[in-house]
Amino acid sequence: MENKQYPFYIDPKLCKKCGLCIAFCPTKVYITGEDDLPKIEHPEKCISCKMCFYRCPDFAIRLKPEVA
Amino acid sequence: MQGIPDSYSDYIAWEQLPHLWCAGCGHGIILKGIILALGELDIPPHKALLATGIGCSGRAGDYIACHRFQGTHGRTLAFATGIAAAQPDLTIIAFMGDGDAGAIGGNHLIHAARRNINITAVISNNFNYGMTGGQFSPLTPENSITSTSRSGKSESIMDICSIAAEAGANYVAKTTVYHVRELHKFLKEAISTKGFSLVEVISPCPTYYGRYNKIGNSPEMLNWLKETALPLEKFQSLSHEEKQKFFWRGKLVQRSREDFLNKYKKQQSAMK
Amino acid sequence: MKDMFIQGNEACALGAINAGARFFAGYPISPVNELSEFCSRELPKLGGIFIQMEDEIGGLAAVIGASLGGMKAFTATSGPGFSLMQENLGFAVMAEVPCVLISVQRYGLCTGVATKPGQQDIMQARWGTHGDHPIIALVPSTVQECFDLTVQAFNLSERFSSPVLVLTDAALAHLRERVIIKDEGELNIINRKTPSVSPEEYLPYSPDVNGIPTLAPYGGRHILRVTGLFHDERGFSTSNPEKCRKLLERLHSKILNHQKELPPPKYYGKDGAEIILISYGISARSAREAAERGIKKGINMGMINLQTVWPFPEEHIMNLCDQAEKIFVVELNMGQITGEVQKIFKGKAEVMPILRYDTNVITPSEILDKIESVVK
Numbered sequence: 001m002e003n004k005q006y007p008f009y010i011d012p013k014l015c016k017k018c019g020l021c022i023a024f025c026p027t028k029v030y031i032t033g034e035d036d037l038p039k040i041e042h043p044e045k046c047i048s049c050k051m052c053f054y055r056c057p058d059f060a061i062r063l064k065p066e067v068a
Numbered sequence: 069m070q071g072i073p074d075s076y077s078d079y080i081a082w083e084q085l086p087h088l089w090c091a092g093c094g095h096g097i098i099l100k101g102i103i104l105a106l107g108e109l110d111i112p113p114h115k116a117l118l119a120t121g122i123g124c125s126g127r128a129g130d131y132i133a134c135h136r137f138q139g140t141h142g143r144t145l146a147f148a149t150g151i152a153a154a155q156p157d158l159t160i161i162a163f164m165g166d167g168d169a170g171a172i173g174g175n176h177l178i179h180a181a182r183r184n185i186n187i188t189a190v191i192s193n194n195f196n197y198g199m200t201g202g203q204f205s206p207l208t209p210e211n212s213i214t215s216t217s218r219s220g221k222s223e224s225i226m227d228i229c230s231i232a233a234e235a236g237a238n239y240v241a242k243t244t245v246y247h248v249r250e251l252h253k254f255l256k257e258a259i260s261t262k263g264f265s266l267v268e269v270i271s272p273c274p275t276y277y278g279r280y281n282k283i284g285n286s287p288e289m290l291n292w293l294k295e296t297a298l299p300l301e302k303f304q305s306l307s308h309e310e311k312q313k314f315f316w317r318g319k320l321v322q323r324s325r326e327d328f329l330n331k332y333k334k335q336q337s338a339m340k
Numbered sequence: 341m342k343d344m345f346i347q348g349n350e351a352c353a354l355g356a357i358n359a360g361a362r363f364f365a366g367y368p369i370s371p372v373n374e375l376s377e378f379c380s381r382e383l384p385k386l387g388g389i390f391i392q393m394e395d396e397i398g399g400l401a402a403v404i405g406a407s408l409g410g411m412k413a414f415t416a417t418s419g420p421g422f423s424l425m426q427e428n429l430g431f432a433v434m435a436e437v438p439c440v441l442i443s444v445q446r447y448g449l450c451t452g453v454a455t456k457p458g459q460q461d462i463m464q465a466r467w468g469t470h471g472d473h474p475i476i477a478l479v480p481s482t483v484q485e486c487f488d489l490t491v492q493a494f495n496l497s498e499r500f501s502s503p504v505l506v507l508t509d510a511a512l513a514h515l516r517e518r519v520i521i522k523d524e525g526e527l528n529i530i531n532r533k534t535p536s537v538s539p540e541e542y543l544p545y546s547p548d549v550n551g552i553p554t555l556a557p558y559g560g561r562h563i564l565r566v567t568g569l570f571h572d573e574r575g576f577s578t579s580n581p582e583k584c585r586k587l588l589e590r591l592h593s594k595i596l597n598h599q600k601e602l603p604p605p606k607y608y609g610k611d612g613a614e615i616i617l618i619s620y621g622i623s624a625r626s627a628r629e630a631a632e633r634g635i636k637k638g639i640n641m642g643m644i645n646l647q648t649v650w651p652f653p654e655e656h657i658m659n660l661c662d663q664a665e666k667i668f669v670v671e672l673n674m675g676q677i678t679g680e681v682q683k684i685f686k687g688k689a690e691v692m693p694i695l696r697y698d699t700n701v702i703t704p705s706e707i708l709d710k711i712e713s714v715v716k
Binding site for chain 3: 127136148152339
């Protein structure tokens with residue numbers, strides 16, 4: 001199994017709250033959080049499919065290492 | 069990381085974000101797909117050019133760190149024809165909207181495909197002109213409600229993939245932003261194909277098309293695409309009436325007809 | 341150097357090729373076809389490319405693309421095609437793309453009379469595209485000038501990073517004359533600048549001291565961003581009022597502050613003449629002959645043969661018309677340049693048109709008759 005760097009960091013300045021990551025996560029990692037921003041509620045459920053990253057239209061979902 | 073090239077960040081003009089597209093607009097998903105494909109194919113930013121037209125999709129060049137060209141409305145492929153002639157080693161992606169590519173630029177599209185210019189055309193088809201308020205385009209399905217067809221679009225839909233295939237494109241495929249893995253596969257294949265290639269991507273405009281046609285917000289539109297975009301073979305087995313309710317997705321053409329520039333140079337040197 | 345007997349269309353094509361042009365894209369139209377056909381034959385021999393596009397819009401678009409790819413590029417057309425090119429001509433002004441557009445004027449309005457000459461696109465050259473903009477337009481009168489001014493057009497387009505127009509007409513395009521053709525090595529050729537900074541520091545639309553940007557060709561490590569939207573120095577679009585105003589002003593000043601670098605008018609006749617003829621292009625040939633005949637008859641006159649029509653060479657004309665009492669403007673239209681001359685001489689001298697707009701070239705006798713009827 002690849003080195004797990006999930007879940008992702010969501011940049012609140014770029015996210016437009018479209019809800020695609022929440023709606024299409026197959027294991028329901030995300031919930032709607034404060035200010036309608038997606039919140040990573042169940043990181044342990046992440047199966048690294050990266051669908052949230054691919055479908056994020058706002059370039060808001062980024063890899064953790066990039067944040068630093 | 070698998071599926072995400074290390075160079076991903078290098079293609080993005082981060083300082084320009086957030087972009088101007090509406091929440092849930094699919095243009096960003098396609099743009100990201102293009103960036104991922106370039107990264108996976110090891111085409112560095114300075115060897116890639118994103119050429120766009122006018123409209124929402126036309127602004128894509130404001131967010132990328134590779135070469136950027138934004139021309140006049142509909143003329144992207146004509147401009148790109150000149151760029152491709154001068155810089156044959158440059159990877160040129162012409163990113164256009166459905167109005168840009170199908171209506172005002174329809175003639176250039178036919179001839180770029182016929183001439184087999186070494187360009188990858190990516191059409192973000194959101195069924196309307198988003199920037200100007202949601203008017204219908206040739207690629208809008210018949211009977212759709214738009215800001216210029218309040219009682220339904222009277223004109224029939226234009227199948228731009230079949231037109232490009234018939235005109236001579238080397239690669240033609242169509243999918244939706246819901247089907248992202250297929251999208252990435254098609255984009256990589258299209259970019260790797262020498263000659264003219266085209267990928268049409270059905271994409272949500274929740275602001276206009278989704279609202280006018282009561283499909284809903286972006287997640288609801290993606291669910292709608294999931295249900296209505298059928299694999300090509302399955303779509304072809306439908307009756308004419310049934311076909312009106314669905315879209316097809318899949319690969320229409322893949323071939324290796326010699327591209328314009330190669331053929332031209334060969335013929336000219338034979339004349340000398 | 342070659343001594344040749346060729347027509348205007350061929351001289352323009354040779355001027356372009358000897359100035360370094362290696363890319364031509366266009367669409368068939370009379371009376372330009374010999375020019376395009378010449379390019380289709382000659383460019384490949386030099387490693388160049390000729391593309392026949394699907395329309396004139398695509399023709400100029402491909403030329404702009406090739407220029408941004410680093411090639412010297414040009415197109416040629418006539419009235420209706422020139423109309424179709426107007427939007428992309430504005431693009432080339434806005435995006436500061438060096439390129440040359442040769443418009444062989446035919447008798448017009450609409451499809452007009454396709455094989456007959458006119459000078460009816462002078463104002464279209466100036467104001468055909470929308471929005472405030474500067475433009476450089478050169479107007480040869482002889483086949484030699486077709487060659488010389490096309491070379492100059494390329495030099496000016498590279499120097500000013502701007503499209504440059506060459507306006508000929510159906511008569512000059514098909515007129516054959518003896519011409520001295522200098523080879524590429526014998527000509528003074530100007531090429532666009534290349535970036536002097538590192539790729540990291542490079543800003544494509546950062547102007548130099550003369551107000552000119554440095555556009556690195558696509559495909560290099562210097563990332564080039566081009567758009568027809570108002571843009572900042574990085575080439576990203578902007579609607580910032582201050583940045584928009586500054587860009588629009590720079591587009592004008594980069595040319596208008598250096599007008600003395602543009603080809604000046606030629607003057608024939610007596611210094612300080614009381615009667616001056618102003619003309620350009622094919623009609624300047626008749627005007628010059630009329631002036632020579634008039635001088636022989638004892639009329640104190642001279643003739644100004646414009647080489648540049650846009651920007652309008654106001655200062656040169658004012659200086660040459662220092663002593664003029666009566667000014668006649670000779671042209672094959674309903675007075676397009678006459679209006680410009682009247683504008684600058686308001687009250688200071690009488691400006692009268694001598695026009696012909698019936699598909700024929702004006703004759704020296706017609707011009708002299710008109711002058712004599714007024715002067716007496």
